[in-house]
Structures are given as structure tokens and as C-alpha cells.
Amino acid sequence: MFKREAERAAELINTALEALGYGRRALEMRPIPFPGVWGTSTTVCYQIANEQLAEELEAATVGLSKKEAKRLVQERVRERAQAIAEELATWLSARGDFARVEAVNGYLNIVYDTARFANEVLRAVLAAGPDYGRGAPRGERVMVEYSQPNTHKAFHVGHLRNVCLGNALSRILRFAGFDVLEANYIGDIGLHVIKCLWCYLRFHRGEEPPREQRGRWLGEIYAEADRRLSYRQDVVELLNELAQADPVFVQAIDRMLKELWREHKVGEDIAYLLGQIAHGREIKPDAFYDEQTIVKFWPIVGRQLEHELAEARAAAEQDREDKTIQRVRQLEEWYERWRRLAATLDWWPHVPQWEREVRETFQRWERKDPEFVQLWEETRAWSMEEFYRIYDELDVHFDVWFFESEVEEEGRQIVRELLERGIAEISDGLPVVKIDEKLGLEKETYRTLPILRSDGTTLYSTKDLALTKRKFEQYHVDRAIWVVDVRQTLYLQQIFKVMELWGFQQASKCYHLAYETVMLPSGAMSSRLGNVVLYEDVARQVLERALEIIEEKNPSLPPDTKAAVARQVGLGSLKYGMLSRDNNRVIVFDIEEALSFEGHAAPYIQYAHARACRILEKVDALPEGPYALEDLTREEIDLIEQIALFPDEVQRAADEYKPLVIANFVYELAKRFNEFYRVCPVLQAPEPQRSARLAMVAAVRQTLANGLALLGIAAPEVM
Template sequence: MEMDLKTALAETIAAAAGLPAGEVLEMIETPPDPKMGDAALPCFKLAKELRKAPPVIAQELAEKIEAPDFVARAEVTGGYLNFFYDRKFYAESVLQMLGKAREDWGRSEIGAGRTVVIDYSSVNIAKPFHIGHLSSTAIGSALYKIYQHLGYNVVGVNHLGDWGTQFGKLIAAYKMWGNDDEINRDSVSAMLKLYVRFHEEAEQDESLNEQGRAWFKKIEDGDEEALRIFGWFKELTLREAKRVYELLDVQFDSFAGESFYNDKIPAVLDELREKNLLEQSEGAFVVRLDEEGLPPAIILKSDGTTLYATRDLAAAEYRKKTYDFYKNLYVVAYQQNLHFKQLFAVLKKMGHAWADGCEHVAFGMVSLEDGTMSTRKGKIVLLEDVLKKAVEKTLAVIEEKNPGLADKKKAASDIGIGAVIFSTLSQSRIKDITFSFDRVLNYDGETGPYVQYTHTRCASVLARHEDTGAQADLTVLENDDAFAVLKLLASFPQTLVAASEKNEPFYVTRYLLDLAQAFNKYYYEYRIIDDNAAQTKARVALTQAVKDTLKTGLRLLGIKAPNKM
């Protein structure tokens, strides 16, 4: 709605000034202080074109413009023309739209007919689903839901790490020391022990690495036993991963991993050769990227084996042919910045204009307060354990503060897991995260539980209200605190668009915190329910709008919105 008002305002100004409406719209801004207006036109850019001083232009426009119905007044301050909205009109418009949309607020069709492919989480077969996977999983899942809300057709891809010499090493370890009962019982944990033991033993006996390479060669050659063991490991890994995905409310449409593209690589190599892009360098085959200011992209090693880049080229071409994507997003840590720059550059050199739709959605690393992790050394923290610990700590808080709460375990799960997700998405994705349970489970800070608690506060108010059928007196929402809430509600659709344009779920978490804080300020300053039925009706409508928007925003992040906690 906020954008609609600015568009209407721009059209009015443009007609008076004899300028293109689009040009004026780009100039309109929101003043940093509400006392300076709800929208402002800086006239400095017009000075050269109109050959007048900015204050003169502002004054002439103020006298010439016939203000729209939603503008209460216009004021000139220096070189600015400030507009103040009619607050009653604004409240009526916002609440009417939200009343119709409810939890569909912000839904649009701007993405209609366009497909977005999102590659995220991408766990490794036979390796633990650890806290290092949290950012990719949470960011990718949030973007999946946001794009869907905006009308895009979304394809979630879990690009499984299921190819490489490490799997030969794991099979070699299994053949030497493995126990079927233990692996069936402990799944990835048992495989991790074998993986760690292999690397410890290989430091003393180099011949073990040869055995590992030999078993991977058997996988490549389609050996029946090697494929059977590897298929078993893959099944156990996915079963464990899917349990975590259910906890996080994460979904995928494809689990096509690296191995899926092996039979598609020859066509890519042929294409590169046909376009004279492959060059031999020290035995390997590369694509030169000197003009792009990048080191050569290695496509084939000197022994003829492929790399990540080779498989990613095949994957990108497959996704374009299969889904005809508008955007192809890779939610992968920033350590892979060079890899993706090279990948996209090679695709462009191959003549694929659609490479411009490929984007690396980079993010920072996740670590614990006591340090980083290493799979080879077995120093990892399972994501499932983190989620369980968050739920346990939340349950302890509930037992202390609200022991009579019904279905405490479900509430603890909704709050604890939601806190972990919200914390992961609570800052710009490129920043590194040091995970702290005490911080993410804080009910008073800028956290998920704080937003969820605001939602329960709204639900509590609505549960106490008895509708008398009175006509809402919207003048009661003209005060600064209510108007601040209304303006935030109106800006939610544009927040979602901005989040999609920048691939930043952080915009949504920041918005939810701002809305929760604005509503809580209003809640403490004004009684929502009192003896005046008409005023109560207006305040309750505002409360309902806040509740619906908080619930929608949380859902788009993959977080539940409990009514009691």
C-alpha cells in the first residue's frame, strides 16, 4: 500500500511539474523523522532542469498541486516538499486491505510465469548434518517461501554431495572395521567414526589411501558391491537428514546430487571443445578467464577426472533445460566465491545469456562459542542436537514461568526451533555467526521468542474481546504510536519484494522486530479493550492486523506462531 500511495503522489506531482511520473517516483523518499512528513520530494535534482532554486521549486509545486484525498497537507521546508497523510483515511485503507488478506497479506503475482531454482542445504552423504549446514538450510528455505508468496514457481534443490574419493575411503574403512548392526543403529554417527578412524590410520599407513581410491574407482565403474554399500549409506543419511528437515519445516523438490550429473558431463565437454574454450595446461584442461580477471577454471584434471566445476556446469545446463529458470540461486558459504565467479564466467563464455540469472547467495560461517568444527577430526556439532537442546532449554523456561501451559512440549518445540532459525536469519547473511543458546532464547531481546511472544499477546487480546457490532471509530488510531504501527503494516508487501530482490531474509526478521516493538509500545501506552465499544473495535482491528502479519512473516521464515507461550 505504501508504494501505491507514493505512486499516486508521484503521478500528481509529475502532472503539475510536467515531468515523467517514473522519474518523480524515484525521487520521493520517506523522511527520517515522522514529524517532517510521511513522504517528501527533494527538489534539488530539479534545480538544474527547471533553472530555479530548490526552495522556489518546492513552493511553486505546493501551490500548484491538487493534493490527493489521502494527503492531509503539504509543507515546504527548505528545498523539500513534505506530505502528511490523512491518518483516518490511511488507517481505514490499511485495515480494510489487511482484513481482506489476513494471512495472505503481501501475497502477489509479480512472479507469475517465472521459475526460481534455489540450491540450498546440500548435505553430504555419510557425513553428519551439523550446525555448519544451518545457514544454507535456513536462508534457502526462507527464500523458497518468500518467492512462493510473491507468485513465483519455486524449485528447491538439495544438491547432495554424493561423489568423490571420500566415499571410496569410507567403504574401505567399512570393509576393514565396519559393523552392520552398529551402522543400522547409529547411522551417520557410526559412519563418522569410520571416517575419522580411516584418516587417523592413514596418517600412519599411506597404503590405506590407495585402497580408498580403488573403492571409489569401483563406484565409478559401477561395481555391484561398491554401489550396494554406497546406496545403503545414502539411504541412511537421507533418512536422518529428512528428520531434521521436518523439524525445520524445510522442503525440497529435487535431491539430484553430484552423481546425477555424471552422464551429462560428456555433452558439456563436447560443447566446450566445439566452442574452442578448452585449453590444455600442465596436463589439465582449463577454460581461460583472463579477460574476466579470474584464474583459469579447471574442468578436467590431468588424470581425466572431473571436478565440482565440471558437475556444476552440467547441473546449470540441466536446470535451465528442465525448469527454464528466471533465477538460479546457489545458497553456499562465501568461501566458494571464486568457484561461482568462475562458473558463471564460463557459462557466459559458452554463450549462455541466461547465466545472468545465476547468482551466488553467499553467507558467513556458523561457529559455536567454543570454536569451529572439523569432520575429519570428528569435532562437529550435530544440528539435530542443537535443535533438541534449544527445545529442552525452552521447556525449562516454560516450566518455570508458565507451568500450567497446555501442550508444553509442542510450545517448547515451536519456540526453541523458531529461536534457532530466527537467530540464523537475524542479520545480513554475509556476516559470520557465533551461536549462543542464551542469546537466541532471550524473550526480551531482538529474538524469535520476542516476536512470537508479541504474537501471543495479540492472540490473548483478541480472545478477550467480545464483538458488540459497534462501528469502529478510526480516529482513535490517529495518534503517533498507532500510526507508526499502521505504516509498518502497510510496508510489509514491499519488504518481501526487497527481500527477494536482495535474497536477504534478514529484511523480514528486521521488519518483524520493528513491528513487534512498535506494537508493544502502543500496547503499553493505550488500553486495547475499554468501555468505549467503537474505540475498542478500532484498536482490536489494529491488533488483529498485527497478529496476522507477524504470523505470516514468521511462517515465511519457517517459524511457528503459537497463540500461547
């Protein structure tokens, strides 16, 4: 509302400028930077003074030094600007539209009538209700593509950040006045699917878990496939790391390999291992003559790590220096990796055969083998059922569903068209777009984008080009937004630029909302290491803890109400935890912190809303305005000021594609309301102050509810 009031002030200033013969101007209005004062300021008087004095000052500064000329210009311009500001102030003051109009050092300051403006804010909120802050139609259609989970893989807590960002941004854009389409692009085919189905057919054929666990089970099958196929790489990665970072291990390698010879009579591979480890050269998984060498060597590696760890722990008991403790922690991490790999040591000889089988499985998909396609459709449905359940729990709903499997052939046709039009070319057997060259850029910026494999199989880019074309042509979007993690930044810029070269004007309004990863206090997640934290596990823990907190805070609530509020608080804390940090920063998600009633967390904000509801339920009806708002306390001024900011913050969040703006807004509003509640009695206040404060409480309740709704977070009435 401050923006609207500043626009009103600018229009009146232009009326004055016209009346005084200065002519209308494009005015830049800035808030007056004084606490507790509502108003706006402009430098237009300096602009006019500079224009009027330009020729006069040019002549007057001839022969003066730079310093003297600068001082003369500043003095003359300031004097003229002040005179103009006083003239405008006199004209505007006579009309009585503002509390006061001041000419200060050449600036024109307009101070709003506090009572009038405060009444206008409260009236606007209470009249608009759920629509307070809603923007006028923008006349643009926006598609926000987000979530994009892969079938046959687990839906983990990292996916939650994407969903929360995309859904909140969609809600904000729609509220700001855009026509919004929410889209999901399901990765239902690709190497991850092939790996999962290969592992199912090879090791789990005929197995089927309970219906409610099938999506999770598929994720576990994929993780197993990934561990099996990357087993050799994981083993040599650990050996290479030990060779580079553990001098004790390197010093012991000669003894260890002699032990290997004595026990197993291994031949040529001993020389290879000795040369690589002793000289810090990379061990390669396919460089061994005997498939059993690593199988036989691995227990010896484990005994060496056990010995080193025992010595390090003994040293740490005597010496508590950071370096010694760090050595123990590093050895524990290495030993844990060794132990995990030792548990499946029999996998080593089979990996090459498994890799061949995966390639054969991929060919079954390429030739659309009926039996394989049927299995894919059935298992894909298992994953989709889990996704639908999660989206329903999060109150997330999509207007458009895209599937990767549906755009493969479309993508191949696009590659042919790009080649025919000279946008793409064949380079080293691959169809590519040399983006920098096509744009005439000398500095490497967008590089070269391959758009199809040499064997004709599709890449991500093949399908993303087809998908983007479909968005523009079939759905007639004016701008498109992708919510995708930060590692895909260059790739998406390449897609946008190829679409621009192709002639799509909308490409200039494509935007990548990048975000960083989610970690837990225990560290980063990895499906290969088996420490991926699934969304449903985190959600269950949060909801259980939320119920415990609600029972502690309000034990008298009926059981059904407790459960409903705990659900609102739990899901709210999950979402706010993903939205209250800048999307370019890594999130370390801590359940206790997310559920805090005191800090920067959803329950703190939700409790402010419940507190407002509790106050208002004690009055039969809200008093009607206008209200007596002449002598406001500092807390009241701060509160009304924050409420008034909401419409402008909605537009800013939409223009900047930044849900964090609203997350910060609702927190600040809750904070100011709590300060108001602490200092300003409401129900016990005398009239007319009581009525005015009740209106403020009602306006807070409504604005908090509206702001939380934009984040997809419920506003409980009791807590």
C-alpha cells in the same frame, strides 16, 4: 503500503504537472523524515527550475567568480523552485486528497491523512489475512539450490544455517511473486564417500547400528577415516607448530633426541629431526627412513610438553599476567593435541598402505564394481533417511532433487563440447577454461578453471557445469541462486562466467548467496578434531531447554500443549538464530541467548504473537471499520507505520536476496507492539478507541504470523 501511497501521490503530482503545463516526469519520491508524520516529498520543482533557468543563468554568470556564480544559481533556482512548488501545492490542496500539501524551500511535501491512511492499512491487513504482503506475479521462475549435504557425513549445526537461509529465501521469493523451485544437490559421491566406505570395509565390515542411528554412524565412520588418513599430517603439523612457536621446546630438542638415541638407537632420522626443528624448517611426513621413529619419539615429546606445562602453571600461580596465562592455555592446547594423537600412535606406520587402499577403492567406483556399488547404494540410503527426517522436522520441502552421482557422465560430455567449441583448451594436460583470457580481461579476475582431471575423472566443476545446464534447459529457470558458504565465492563466479561464455543468457542472473560459518561458544568445529556438533544434538538440547522454559512460564498448560509449544519455540529459536545475523558474519550460536524471551530472539517475537492472540480471544468478534483513528498516540503511529512497511519489506528482501530484512522486521514489529501494549490499554479503553485498538492488535497478530511464516517459524497462540 507506503510505496503504493507514494505511487498514488506521484500520479496526482504528474496530473497537476500536466494541467499546469510542465509535462509528466519520472518522479523520485522520498519519505518525509519527520517522526510521527506519514508523507512523501519530491525535488521535481528543482528539476523544472533548472531546466527553465539554464540559458538565463548561463548568461547571468558570465564574468563572475566561481563562488559568486554558484551563489547566484542557487538563489535563482531556489526562488523558481519554490514558486513552482507553491503552484503545485495550491492545485493539489484544492482536490483534498491529502491532509496537507506544502511548499518548503522548493520541495513539495505531501502529508497523508493519518486517519484515512491508518484505516487503509488496517483494512488491507484484515481483508488479506495470510496474503497480506503478498506481491503480484513477477513472471520469472527462480531455482534456489540449498542444503547440499554430503551423504556418508554428519549433518551438523553448520548445515543448519544453509538450510534456514535457503528455505527462508525461497518462501520470501514465492511470497514476493516469483515462481520458485526449491532444489537440493546431494553430494552422494566423491572422495569423502570413498574414504567412508574404505573405512567401513577395512575396520567395520558387517557392523550395522540401529536404524535411527545409521546416518549418524556413517558420519562417525567418515570422521574416523579422515583421522586415520590425515594422522601423519596431524602429527607433523603439531611438531612444526612447536618448532615455530615454542622456543623452550626448540632449546630442548638436542636433549630429547639424545634421549631417543639412548632408548631406541634410532639412526639417520635423528639428524633430520634435529636439523628441521633447530632451524625452523618444515618436517615432512614422508621424509623418515624408519617407520618407527615417530612412534618412539612421540612419548618423549609428551614428557617435554608435560614438563613445560607444569612449569608454566607454577609461574602462573605467582604471576597472573595475561602473557603467562596465555602461555598456559597454549601449552594445554598443544598437550591435548599430543594426547589425542598418542592414543592412536600405532596408526603412523600404516598410513601409506591405507592411502593406497583408498586409491584402489576409488578405482572400484570408477569401474562400477557391482559389490561396491551395492554397498554404496545401501549406505547412501541410510544417509538419505536421516536427511529426510531432519527436513521434515524443519518443515523444509524440496521440489527438485539433484544427485552428484547422476551428473558425472553428463559433465564429461560437456567438457568435450566446450573443447570442441574452443571455450576450453588443454593446458599442462588438463582441460581448462581460461576465463579472463576469453573475456578479454587484462586484470586477473576469474582466473583459470580446470574442468576435468588429466586421468578423465571428474571434478566438482565438471558436475556443476552439467547441473547448471540442466537447470536452464530442463527446468527453464530465468534465474538461479546458490546458497553456498563464502569460501566458494570465486569458484561459483567461475561457473557463472563459463556458462555465460557458453551462451546461456540466464548466467547473468545467477547469484551466490554466500554465508559464513557457525561456531559455538567453545570455538570452531572440526571433524578431524572430533568436536563437530551434530544438528540432532543441538536440536535435542534446544527442545529440552524450551520445554523447561515453557513449564516455568506457563505451568498450567496441558502437557500436550506444552510439548507442542516447546517444539515451536525450540525450532523457531534455532532458525531465527541462523537468520537474525547478516549472512556474511560468523555466528556464535548460544542456546540460552537463542531462547531469550527478552532479547533479539524468536521467543520474544513469538510471545508478542501469543500476547495478541490472548487479547483477541477475549472478544466475541472483531469490530468492523472504519475506525476512529484521528488522535493517535506516538506508540499507535509507530505500530501502524511498521505494519504498513511489511509489503515493501517483502519486496526488498526478495530483491536483495536477504532474509535478514524480514528477521529484523518481525523483531521491530514485536518491539513496537510491546511498547504499544505497555502504554495503550486495549480491552479497558473506551469506545471508539477500544475498537480501533482491537483492530491494531488483530493486524499485528496477522502481520507477525505472515512474517514468521516467511522465515519458516511457527507463530504460537499460547506460550
